Amino acid sequence: MSKRFTASASQLKPDPRFSSILASKFVNCLMHDGKKSVAQRVFYDALDVIGERVSGEEPIEVFTTAVENVKPSIEVRSKRVGGATYQVPTPVNTKRRQTLAIRWILAAIRGKKGRPMHLRLAEELIAASNREGNAMTTRDNVHRMADANKAFAHFAW
Numbered sequence: 775m776s777k778r779f780t781a782s783a784s785q786l787k788p789d790p791r792f793s794s795i796l797a798s799k800f801v802n803c804l805m806h807d808g809k810k811s812v813a814q815r816v817f818y819d820a821l822d823v824i825g826e827r828v829s830g831e832e833p834i835e836v837f838t839t840a841v842e843n844v845k846p847s848i849e850v851r852s853k854r855v856g857g858a859t860y861q862v863p864t865p866v867n868t869k870r871r872q873t874l875a876i877r878w879i880l881a882a883i884r885g886k887k888g889r890p891m892h893l894r895l896a897e898e899l900i901a902a903s904n905r906e907g908n909a910m911t912t913r914d915n916v917h918r919m920a921d922a923n924k925a926f927a928h929f930a931w
Contacts, residue, residue, distance in 0.1 A: 783869075791818060792834045796841060796872075803876050804895075819892035824900060840902035844875040844909045848920045853929050862929045863920035875909070882908035 782802075789797040797817070805813035821833035828836055850861040866874070879902060883894040901907030 816892045820895035823896035836903045840899040845871040860926040861923045878909040878912045
């Protein structure tokens with residue numbers, strides 16, 4: 775049986791400016807068509823904007839706080855029992871939590887149009903670090919859905 779994850783986690787190197795594995799992973803997820811230098815420029819420009827707007831905190835701390843705030847602790851999964859499909863709340867694996875948080879932040883900034891990408895990213899990261907914004911709304915909706923389906927938790931075996 776094959777491994778569940780690819781080797782990218784073991785091969786991932788920290789980013790050059792902040793020596794952060796999380797930032798490197800985020801840049802890789804932000805990258806489109808293999809253009810890593812463009813993704814790095816967008817990410818670092820966004821952190822520069824965060825540094826100007828948020829006083830008293832390092833931009834990389836705002837970024838890590840934003841990702842930590844967006845991480846879901848519980849999600850619903852479909853479980854088929856006796857011909858019926860139930861939405862069963864289950865705890866989320868740590869790797870999947872980080873992946874979902876990054877995915878939701880990127881979906882939130884890609885959903886907004888009309889402004890440069892680094893400005894959209896900076897605003898979403900600041901909002902997420904303050905527990906606001908579209909990515910936090912997505913997380914809250916997932917938690918609300920899990921809470922609404924708490925009655926089916928006994929199917930999670």
